[in-house]
Amino acid sequence: MDRLQEIRFVLNGKEASYTGSAADRLLDVLREQFRCTGVKCGCREGECGACAVLIDGLLRNSCCVAMGAVEGTSIVTIEGYRETARFAVLDRAFAQLSAVQCGFCTPGMILAAEALLSAHPHPTEEEIREGLSGNLCRCTGYNAIVNAVKSAAEEGEGLW
């Protein structure tokens, strides 16, 4: 029950620690201390999904996570995920189907797609839309993104 001294966690596969306030936002710490600028700040209130990361494999909005809550967890941001074979499949599908325009929502979309495909390797369109429902895109109108995730699920057969 000690006061938190140092917050230890794993970031993109590497041991990390934070000595600032336990009340600080994970979003700010990832961007400012760890330079993970692929984690975007859109709304700062859990409404847009641009800051989504995976914490112990679960999709979370990093703007709504205090540092004290990440002690002992494993966090994956787009910077870590981009090293994976699964990312390569999503990357290709998003490019081929023009699922990226300005790109601001894309890191969150990709990680939401990863969380979805981990749970449903062969998702229906409805499941894809539900899986991405917390991620706002103001450019593409969503259909291209939904199609890209569907295509990635097919092209990446066996990876998820």
Added chain:
Amino acid sequence: MVNTSGGYSAFSLQEALELRASQDVIPYAGGTDLMVGKHRDADYLFLSRVPELRQITEDAGYVRIGAAVTFSEALASPLVPQLMKEAVSGIAAPAIRNAGTFGGNLANGSPKADSVLVEVASDAKLRLVSRSGERTMDVDGFCLGRGRTALRSDELIAEVLMPKQSPDCCFYEKVGGRSALAISRVSFAGIFDTQDGRISNIAAAFGAVADTVLRFRQIEAMLIGRTIEEARALRDSYVAAYAEQLVLTRGRVSAEYRRAVCLNLLNAFLSQCGL
């Protein structure tokens, strides 16, 4: 560098209760509401690693949902009642459901809390614990107003006790601006049950329309003990009683609109019950 601010982490309920009683802390479970209206000067008491608060269990009378159980965990549990799952599956989006908790939804003190609506309709109880003991109270009595609850400053919510029931009919509807990431404009939960041909329960709860979830037990009493035939004959006066009682606060949408939606949902519930 040693951190001197921001919070404490508890690894057992006993530790959490010691800290709650001895320090000025804000209990932090999922953080989805706390981090939006951030309390910069306060210390958080992080509860997500307290095992006693993370379980879903059952006994003869209740399904017991720990206060730090997330909505996603509840959706994956075979124990959680279907009506609750229906409400919880409509909360925000996956990333929020992976974080938001039952205890947080209650302690936040919002009349728009979707899980609280179902708890009020279901006659759920809460087990509140402190270093000096524990007490059990109705969810209905816990919620006092916007941001106000009956939780004492040395207490934590331990679990929600959902009565085990298999009613004839359950009804849930949430009206929001869109399907995902929407705060309820009006929400409604209804539970209907009969025994030996007579109505034994007809609970109707309205969310997001006043300072707390609304439920009118004196109106429900009009139909308790009646046969279906008798209840059908009373339906119009029953609905009229609600129309009179539903005095709604103004919100982002007009009180008139929300009152009309409340009555439409009540009528849809009654029709689904065969009344």
